Amino acid sequence: xxxxxxxxxxxxxxxxxxxxxxxxxxxxxxxxxxxxxxxxxxxxxxxxxxxxxxxxxxxxxxxxxxxxxxxxxxxxxxxxxxxxxxxxxxxxxxxxxxxxxxxxxxxxxxxxxxxxxxxxxxxxxxxxxxxxxxxxxxxxxxxxxxxxxxxxxxxxxxxxxxxxxxxxxxxxxxxxxxxxxxxxxxxxxxxxxxxxxxxxxxxxxxxxxxxxxxxxxxxxxxxxxxxxxxxxxxxxxxxxxxxxxxxxxxxxxxxxxxxxxxxxxxxxxxxxxxxxxxxxxxxxxxxxxxxxxxxxxxxxxxxxxxxxxxxxxxxxxxxxxxxxxxxxxxxxxxxxxxxxxxxxxxxxxxxxxxxxxxxxxxxxxxxxxxxxxxxxxxxxxxxxxxxxxxxxxxxxxxxxxxxxxxxxxxxxxxxxxxxxxxxxxxxxxxxxxxxxxxxxxxxxxxxxxxxxxxxxxxxxxxxxxxxxxxxxxxxxxxxxxxxxxxxxxxxxxxxxxxxxxxxxxxxxxxxxxxxxxxxxx
Numbered sequence: 001x002x003x004x005x006x007x008x009x010x011x012x013x014x015x016x017x018x019x020x021x022x023x024x025x026x027x028x029x030x031x032x033x034x035x036x037x038x039x040x041x042x043x044x045x046x047x048x049x050x051x052x053x054x055x056x057x058x059x060x061x062x063x064x065x066x067x068x069x070x071x072x073x074x075x076x077x078x079x080x081x082x083x084x085x086x087x088x089x090x091x092x093x094x095x096x097x098x099x100x101x102x103x104x105x106x107x108x109x110x111x112x113x114x115x116x117x118x119x120x121x122x123x124x125x126x127x128x129x130x131x132x133x134x135x136x137x138x139x140x141x142x143x144x145x146x147x148x149x150x151x152x153x154x155x156x157x158x159x160x161x162x163x164x165x166x167x168x169x170x171x172x173x174x175x176x177x178x179x180x181x182x183x184x185x186x187x188x189x190x191x192x193x194x195x196x197x198x199x200x201x202x203x204x205x206x207x208x209x210x211x212x213x214x215x216x217x218x219x220x221x222x223x224x225x226x227x228x229x230x231x232x233x234x235x236x237x238x239x240x241x242x243x244x245x246x247x248x249x250x251x252x253x254x255x256x257x258x259x260x261x262x263x264x265x266x267x268x269x270x271x272x273x274x275x276x277x278x279x280x281x282x283x284x285x286x287x288x289x290x291x292x293x294x295x296x297x298x299x300x301x302x303x304x305x306x307x308x309x310x311x312x313x314x315x316x317x318x319x320x321x322x323x324x325x326x327x328x329x330x331x332x333x334x335x336x337x338x339x340x341x342x343x344x345x346x347x348x349x350x351x352x353x354x355x356x357x358x359x360x361x362x363x364x365x366x367x368x369x370x371x372x373x374x375x376x377x378x379x380x381x382x383x384x385x386x387x388x389x390x391x392x393x394x395x396x397x398x399x400x401x402x403x404x405x406x407x408x409x410x411x412x413x414x415x416x417x418x419x420x421x422x423x424x425x426x427x428x429x430x431x432x433x434x435x436x437x438x439x440x441x442x443x444x445x446x447x448x449x450x451x452x453x454x455x456x457x458x459x460x461x462x463x464x465x466x467x468x469x470x471x472x473x474x475x476x477x478x479x480x481x482x483x484x485x486x487x488x489x490x491x492x493x494x495x496x497x498x499x500x501x502x503x504x505x506x507x508x509x510x511x512x513x514x515x516x517x518x519x520x521x
Contacts, residue, residue, distance in 0.1 A: 295320025
């Protein structure tokens, strides 16, 4: 994407408070969170990341007693390693005005690792020809579930690639782009988003409405919460990035008569419109009476292709389990859509979903005076630890808008439980999935889970620093000046910036990575 050099004239004097030499209590906690995040990530890197720099992979499990490993992991857990590195980079960026030495020492290390991790994604990539609902026999190169022995040689046919894996990767690649400015990451993120949207069922019913929903993968007929809502947030981010770029995309769909039609549309609007459509589909079809979300609409997995196009096949009613991440992705999606559209329904949805999540997925532990989120019986039994990570990071995204007790309790409970485990059940900087109870007789952990803990600690640091920056007023700017008339509010979320920008005098503000914004007064 073309980069445009921007310069703005400071139009009125900006009161400025220099960065404090002594960190506040919130800043100190944030720095401690970053330190612990790094400790967990490095311990996992040293025990579970194997291979060479150009042939690197994640071992699926690690025995904390015998040091035995098993792997390599599928692409989904590998994506969690990328996520953790993005989260640490985001936290370091947020803290660079508080601890410049920490930032300068650590940021290059994890940036280099991130580049290495993304490069080694190629062992999961393969190429095949897809017949989707409105395009016929188009070649794509997505990422497979299992890892191949050679770059680009993965088998991605049938059920061996799924749309949700592409969505999680698209999200992290956008974050990587924002943190590093590497245009290749943005190009890949948009490509994967475009591929996932090939799974949208654009056939129309008798009333002329799209059936909608993205199947779990091209080899599945079921439509899952995890193959729809995870794409909402990255789609809105892509809308932000491509706004005013003038870039277009050729969009293929089914018209009112179910004939294949096409249109050339602006990329930014294409992505935002699909974010809204996916959100509305999941809210309508998969919302549970409790306020959280069903897992899927099941099916017999009949796949029909006629004349080169995939056909619509009914896939039944909502079913499956209620899993925390399926609500988390809707909270994150609502936060981005509310930020972009200011539509009140998204704000109401965030409030309802956070309250429902606390009721459904957490229990109050009286002895610790905190909530704890339910997880699997053992580390090898499932992925709930990472599912909870998705819910937590969504609550961080929603916090600038949602001011309710449930949201605060969710985030404070993650902080309390992580701290308790780190201080009481720390096993060479690895944590048990039962944060309050400890390891028990368990010896085996998953790098997948440890990367979730590392990411949680980092995002809790970002949360604390964003809350601090949200207190900025026209009389006291707590960010540091990076150059004359240019001010950095490091690590603050776009939502938090939106909450305070009306109070700022006109000037240039750099919010997060490569974001130039103006105060409004």
